[in-house]
Amino acid sequence: MSATADATEFSLESLGRVPLQGRSKASLERMLATARTLMLERGNEDFTLQEVSSRGKVSIGSIYLRFENKDSLVRAVLYQATQTLAEQEDAMLAELAASCATLQEFVPRYVEAYAEVLRHNAPLLRLTMMRAEHDPPISLLGKRTANNAEAKAVAAFMAYRGDFAVPDPEVCAKAAHHIIFATLARELSLGSSSESVTNYDWNVLKRELARMCAAYFQAS
Amino acid sequence: MSATADATEFSLESLGRVPLQGRSKASLERMLATARTLMLERGNEDFTLQEVSSRGKVSIGSIYLRFENKDSLVRAVLYQATQTLAEQEDAMLAELAASCATLQEFVPRYVEAYAEVLRHNAPLLRLTMMRAEHDPPISLLGKRTANNAEAKAVAAFMAYRGDFAVPDPEVCAKAAHHIIFATLARELSLGSSSESVTNYDWNVLKRELARMCAAYFQAS
Amino acid sequence: MSATADATEFSLESLGRVPLQGRSKASLERMLATARTLMLERGNEDFTLQEVSSRGKVSIGSIYLRFENKDSLVRAVLYQATQTLAEQEDAMLAELAASCATLQEFVPRYVEAYAEVLRHNAPLLRLTMMRAEHDPPISLLGKRTANNAEAKAVAAFMAYRGDFAVPDPEVCAKAAHHIIFATLARELSLGSSSESVTNYDWNVLKRELARMCAAYFQAS
Amino acid sequence: MSATADATEFSLESLGRVPLQGRSKASLERMLATARTLMLERGNEDFTLQEVSSRGKVSIGSIYLRFENKDSLVRAVLYQATQTLAEQEDAMLAELAASCATLQEFVPRYVEAYAEVLRHNAPLLRLTMMRAEHDPPISLLGKRTANNAEAKAVAAFMAYRGDFAVPDPEVCAKAAHHIIFATLARELSLGSSSESVTNYDWNVLKRELARMCAAYFQAS
C-alpha cells in the first residue's frame, strides 16, 4: 500500500487549482514553502498572506490564482506534510522488515524507529490533528492516513505471525499500533516546541512501551 | 493528594481579580458559564466578548472587572475544567479502590472508568492541551495536573503491589498510566465533537488496553 | 489688587458643589492633591478617576459628590494652581518693590525673579493655557489672571515712573510685561518636562531681555 | 538656508511608507487634507480614523497602507504644516531683504510680516508645539525648525550689521528673534480659535515690539 495512494483525492491539484510548469511551478513551491516555514516558526496557522507574499516573493494575486482561499493553502501544506510522513513510515517499515528476524527483535526497534519518525514530523502533524477537529477535508485526510498507517503497521507485524503466542495476532497488532502511536504522539505533544509537555522520560517510555507490547504478544 | 492541591496558585482569584459574593458571584459565574458554553459549541476559543456579554447578560465592563483580558477569562474556564476532571479522577479511584479485590479485577475496570471520565471531559481537556502549547500558565497547570494524576494512578496500582509479577511494579504502573492516558486521549481526539477521529472501535480499544496492561504486569 | 480677587467666581465652591468641613474637607483635598500629582506626573489630563480613587483613598462616588464631572475636577486643580501663581507673583513684586531703588536696578531683578516664579509653576500653567484653548471657563480664568498680572506688573513699574525716559511709560511698561511674560513662558515651553524646547541659553535670554527693556525704557 | 533642508529626515516618505503617483497620491492627499481639516476644526488631535475615512473618501485600510498608525498620520500633517511655515518665512525674509534699505526700516516691517505669517499658521503650529511636549519625533522637528528659523532671522538682521549701535549685533539679533517669536506666538495663543487669549491690542503689541527692538539695537 503506497504512501501516495490517495494522491488523486488530495493532490495539490485538487486543493489548488491547476497543473503548472516552470516559473509557475516554482512560484507555487515558494508559496507552499513559505507558508510551511511560517507555520513551523509560529506553531500555528496565524500567518498572513502578506507575509507569504513578501517573504516568498509571490504576489497576493498569485496565491489566489492557485488557491481558493487561505484555508486551501494551509490544507495544501498539511497535505504535503502528511505525504512526507507516510513516505517516511514506508521507508522505516521496509528497512525494519529487511533487518529484523524475529518479533522480539522487531518490536523494540519498531517503537524506536516510529518514535523518531513521529518526532521529526511532529510540528506539522500536530497542526494537522488540530485542524482536523473542525476542518472536514483535513479530518478525512487524517482518517485515511491513520487507516493506511494502521494497515501498514499490522502487515509489518504479521510478517512475524508465527512468533505471536496469542490466539488473535491481528487484533493484538492493531491494538498495539494504536497504543504505540497514541503514546508516542502524546508524549511528543505532537509538536510541543522544545520540551515534552509531561516530564516523563522519553527513553524509559520507549523501553516500557516495547516491553509492554512484547508481554502482550506473548500472553497466552 | 487532593484535586484541589493547586487551588492557591491557580484559583480563580489568582486568574481573575477578586473574591465575590451574591450578585457579583452570580455574574462571574454567568461569564464563565457563557464562555465555556461558547468554547464547547465552537471547539475553540474564537468567541467574542460581545457574545459573552449578550448571551451571558453581563456587561463588557463587568468582564474586565473580573478578568484582566480575554486570555484570562479563557484560562479561568480551563482551570475550572481541570479542577473538575481532577475531582472526577479522585472519585473514580476511590470507588475502584473500595470495590476491587485484585489487580486482575482492577485493571480492566480502571481502564473502563478512566475512559469514561476522559470522554466526559474531553472537549475542554483538548482545549487545555492545545493552549498549553503556547500559553505558559496553562502549560504549567497541565504539567501539574498530569503529575498529580500520575501520582494518584500509581498509588492506586500500588495498592495491589502483591499481585504484580514484574520485579519493578512502580515503573510498570507509571508506564501503564502514561500509555493508558495517551491512548484514551488520542482515541477521543481529546474533544473530537462527535465521532472518533479514527474509526477504531472504542470498546475493542478499552478491552485490548486492559489486556495489554495485564500481560505487562504479569510478565516475569 | 489681591491674588484672590476672583475667589468668588472661581472658588472651589463654584467649581465643585458644597462647602465642607472636617473629614469631607480632607477627602476633597486628597482628590485635588491626587489629581494634581497625576497631572504633573503625566504632563497632561489623561488620568482616570479610578486612579484618583485608588491613589487618593477616595471613592468614585465621593468625587461625583464634589464635582459634576471629571472636567470640573481638572478645572479645580488648575484654579488652585492659578491662585498659587498669583500669590507668588504678589510676594515677588512686594519684595522687589521694597528692595529696588531705581528702575535700572528693578528691571533685571524683575526679569530674574519672574522667570523663577514661572519656572516653578510652569507645568500646571502650561496645562491651564492648553485647556484655555477649548474650555471657556478656564479661558476666562486665564484672561482674568493675565489681566491681574499685567495690572500688578505695570503698577510695579510705575513706582519708578520718574526713571523712564520715554514719554509714555505706562504703554511701555505694559508692553514690557507682555513681552517678558511671553518670552519666558515660551522658553520654558510652559512646562516642558526637563530641557527647554529650544536650546537657547536661559541665562543669556534673561540678561538680554533685561537689556532690551532697559534700552526700551530709556529710548527718547 | 532652505526651508526644505530637513526634507530627507522628515519627509512624508519617512513618516508614511511609500512614494506614490496618480490615484494613490490623490488618496494620500485626501487623507492628509481630511486629517488636517479635522484637526483645525477641533483644535486638537481628537478625530477618529472613521471620520477621516468617511469624510475623505478613503478606506481605513488605505490609511494603514500609508501610515503605520494614527500618530504617524498626525505627524505627517504637522510636518507639512511646518514645511509650509518655513517656506512662508523664507519668502517673507526674501521680500523684506529686497525692499528694506536700513535696519530702521526693516525692524517694524519684519515684526509686522512675521506676525502675519505666524497668525496664518498659528493653529497647526500650536498643535505642533503641544505634541512636541510628549512626542520625540515632533520635538526634534520643532527644535530643528526653530533653529533654522533663528539662523535665517539672524542672517536677515545681519544684512544691516552696519546699522547696529551695540557692540554685539549677533547676540542682539538672536535675542530679538527669540523675543519677537515668543511674544507673537503667545499673543496668538498659537492657535486660539477666534479672539486672542489676552485682550492686549495686537497692533499696539506689534508697534511696541518693533520700538523695543529698535531701542535695543541702538543702545550704546
Add this chain to the structure above:
DNA sequence: TATGAATGAGTATTCATTCAT
C-alpha cells in the same frame, strides 16, 4: 451621605479578499 460595582458607547488596528490595471 458614601460606596464602588456595573455599564456600554466608542476606537485603533488587522487581514482575508477583490479587482482595476
Add this chain to the structure above:
DNA sequence: GATGAATGAATACTCATTCAT
C-alpha cells in the same frame, strides 16, 4: 495571466458616569 493597492468588517479594551446598597 499577474500584480498589489484598496477595501471594510470585525474585535479587544478603556473609562466616565450611574445607581443600588
